[in-house]
Amino acid sequence: MKLDRLTINQIHNGLKKKEFSAVELAKFFLKKIKKQDKKIFSYLEISEKSALFQAKEIDKRIAKKQNLPILAGVPLAIKDIILVKGLKNTCASKMLKNYLAPYDATCVRKLKELGAVILGKTNLDEFAMGSSTENSAFFTTKNPCDFKRVPGGSSGGSAAAVAADLCCYSLGSDTGGSIRQPASFCGVVGLKPSYGAVSRYGLVAFASSLDQIGPITKTAEDAQIVFNAICGKDPKDSTSIEVQRPTLDQDNVERWTPISSLKIGVPKEYFIKGMDLEVEQIIKQAISYLEKQGVIVEEISLPHTEYALAAYYIIMPSEASANLARYDGIEYGLSESQNKNLLEVYLESRGQGFGSEVKRRIMFGTYALSAGYYDAYYLKAQKVRTLIKKDFENAFKKVDVVFTPTSPFPAFKIGEKIADPLSMYLSDIFTVSANLTGLPALSLPVGLTGTGLPVGLQIIGKPFEDNKILELAKLYDRYK
Amino acid sequence: MISKEEVQKISKLARIKITEQEVKKFQKELSSILDYMKTLNEVDVSKTEPTFHASEDFIDKKILMRPDKIESQPAGVVEELIKLAPSKEARHIKVKAIFN
Numbered sequence: 001m002k003l004d005r006l007t008i009n010q011i012h013n014g015l016k017k018k019e020f021s022a023v024e025l026a027k028f029f030l031k032k033i034k035k036q037d038k039k040i041f042s043y044l045e046i047s048e049k050s051a052l053f054q055a056k057e058i059d060k061r062i063a064k065k066q067n068l069p070i071l072a073g074v075p076l077a078i079k080d081i082i083l084v085k086g087l088k089n090t091c092a093s094k095m096l097k098n099y100l101a102p103y104d105a106t107c108v109r110k111l112k113e114l115g116a117v118i119l120g121k122t123n124l125d126e127f128a129m130g131s132s133t134e135n136s137a138f139f140t141t142k143n144p145c146d147f148k149r150v151p152g153g154s155s156g157g158s159a160a161a162v163a164a165d166l167c168c169y170s171l172g173s174d175t176g177g178s179i180r181q182p183a184s185f186c187g188v189v190g191l192k193p194s195y196g197a198v199s200r201y202g203l204v205a206f207a208s209s210l211d212q213i214g215p216i217t218k219t220a221e222d223a224q225i226v227f228n229a230i231c232g233k234d235p236k237d238s239t240s241i242e243v244q245r246p247t248l249d250q251d252n253v254e255r256w257t258p259i260s261s262l263k264i265g266v267p268k269e270y271f272i273k274g275m276d277l278e279v280e281q282i283i284k285q286a287i288s289y290l291e292k293q294g295v296i297v298e299e300i301s302l303p304h305t306e307y308a309l310a311a312y313y314i315i316m317p318s319e320a321s322a323n324l325a326r327y328d329g330i331e332y333g334l335s336e337s338q339n340k341n342l343l344e345v346y347l348e349s350r351g352q353g354f355g356s357e358v359k360r361r362i363m364f365g366t367y368a369l370s371a372g373y374y375d376a377y378y379l380k381a382q383k384v385r386t387l388i389k390k391d392f393e394n395a396f397k398k399v400d401v402v403f404t405p406t407s408p409f410p411a412f413k414i415g416e417k418i419a420d421p422l423s424m425y426l427s428d429i430f431t432v433s434a435n436l437t438g439l440p441a442l443s444l445p446v447g448l449t450g451t452g453l454p455v456g457l458q459i460i461g462k463p464f465e466d467n468k469i470l471e472l473a474k475l476y477d478r479y480k
Numbered sequence: 481m482i483s484k485e486e487v488q489k490i491s492k493l494a495r496i497k498i499t500e501q502e503v504k505k506f507q508k509e510l511s512s513i514l515d516y517m518k519t520l521n522e523v524d525v526s527k528t529e530p531t532f533h534a535s536e537d538f539i540d541k542k543i544l545m546r547p548d549k550i551e552s553q554p555a556g557v558v559e560e561l562i563k564l565a566p567s568k569e570a571r572h573i574k575v576k577a578i579f580n
Contacts, residue, residue, distance in 0.1 A: 235546065314520075330565070351496050359496055363490050363491065381520065437534055
């Protein structure tokens with residue numbers, strides 16, 4: 001039996017029928033990572049010992065014929081910005097190169113309780129700031145579809161590991177597209193849940209009004225299983241909210257929401273001049289395909305779309321500049337303190353610990369929040385955010401979900417955009433609105449360009465209708 | 481274009497030491513980002529309230545607050561946290577003197 005491409009349900013059934021053991025499966029992936037990740041560079045750390053320990057525990061459970069949760073024994077990878085107790089959590093930064101996580105993030109604790117097997121931690125842009133993983137302080141991850149191209153970012157390692165079958169699924173985090181854009185570039189499924197659906201306890205804070213943790217998977221069904229395992233109210237994250245969800249302890253997650261007669265809105269503002277023509281064509285084909293399945297498609301307008309990116313690139317660095325103030329060389333992280341006074345410890349530790357994109361964002365955020373500029377930048381951007389939210393509220397009076405491309409272009413070449421920050425920022429143009437509005441959004445692979453590069457369709461849902469967009473994505477998966 | 485002095489002031493506020501070369505680089509980069517942000521001036525927000533929390537409408541504000549009491553940490557977590565400090569003595573984190 002080929003173990004590489006198995007989905008969560010297939011693994012679950014295989015374990016139950018004893019077609020393979022959890023240890024065999026874990027060993028298979030660990031061996032494959034050692035052999036193939038030399039070319040892809042998706043992992044920063046492999047946790048072989050704890051993975052095999054957990055897998056043995058699962059095999060004991062199976063031998064005793066105990067109840068087996070659906071995620072038990074299923075191997076996954078975790079973005080190196082989500083804490084896993086006892087493993088390093090570097091955020092791909094020199095600042096946290098030696099930081100050992102003292103506790104589990106809530107989502108990790110939940111997965112561990114279900115018997116998940118964690119294979120290791122995956123690469124990212126430093127502190128999740130970037131769209132290509134080129135900002136990692138350690139190395140750049142390669143796109144498994146074309147090694148000369150980026151996997152997207154910032155969860156590039158997590159997306160590449162899933163696409164290259166170096167794990168069954170992974171967790172990423174998404175502040176402005178960091179799950180969806182790499183999922184689109186690598187040809188896998190990526191979900192950014194509704195703001196508040198998944199606890200951020202144990203996620204290293206970047207921009208707190210935008211950050212969410214979500215799954216990157218091979219199928220929409222897998223994304224739904226993982227999402228429903230990690231979501232829910234957590235006393236340790238006051239922004240978390242309880243979401244309605246199907247119960248997990250059934251072998252097949254049942255269909256949650258009926259899909260018949262769904263209305264899909266396609267915003268005209270998302271088909272802009274300068275976007276890749278092949279991408280446009282593939283997205284339009286996917287939409288008309290679903291139309292043939294009975295959903296109703298109509299053109300809508302989200303008039304403030306063109307301002308979303310500018311608002312995002314004010315709000316995000318402002319919040320980041322406050323969040324990253326904690327790296328001061330005193331409590332943890334890189335510290336340059338020899339023969340220095342307190343101020344010099346701060347200046348030197350931060351000057352040496354942060355890479356250039358992180359510095360750029362902290363500097364810009366500091367500027368936008370500094371005396372005399374707050375109203376003109378941060379407050380103004382938060383007001384524009386309200387208008388963007390209202391655009392969607394109006395659209396959702398007429399339609400149930402919104403379809404757009406995830407990215408205006410497929411994966412770009414390594415080095416192509418890194419020298420020009422603004423052109424890199426433009427790769428987030430279609431994804432930032434879902435973060436500004438808190439809406440659930442997923443990227444679904446719907447085709448390949450002539451040169452074999454994946455293209456993702458973005459499905460944006462109403463607040464907390466994460467399961468509805470997942471059902472719709474499953475419908476697409478089932479027929480294709 | 482942002483002046484050299486402004487960049488130096490921001491770097492001091494941000495507590496990040498930057499080199500002469502970086503000052504010049506940030507002058508250019510921050511200026512071009514700021515130029516891009518000017519597009520927001522086209523939007524009339526005179527009657528619009530800001531959104532600070534996107535899912536605010538869905539939060540039950542009655543249960544948002546928790547009692548202000550100390551919760552005990554799982555065994556060993558505090559020790560692990562102290563271990564992470566670059567400079568320490570016994571169970572204390574050492575900081576630089578702030579009084580001369």
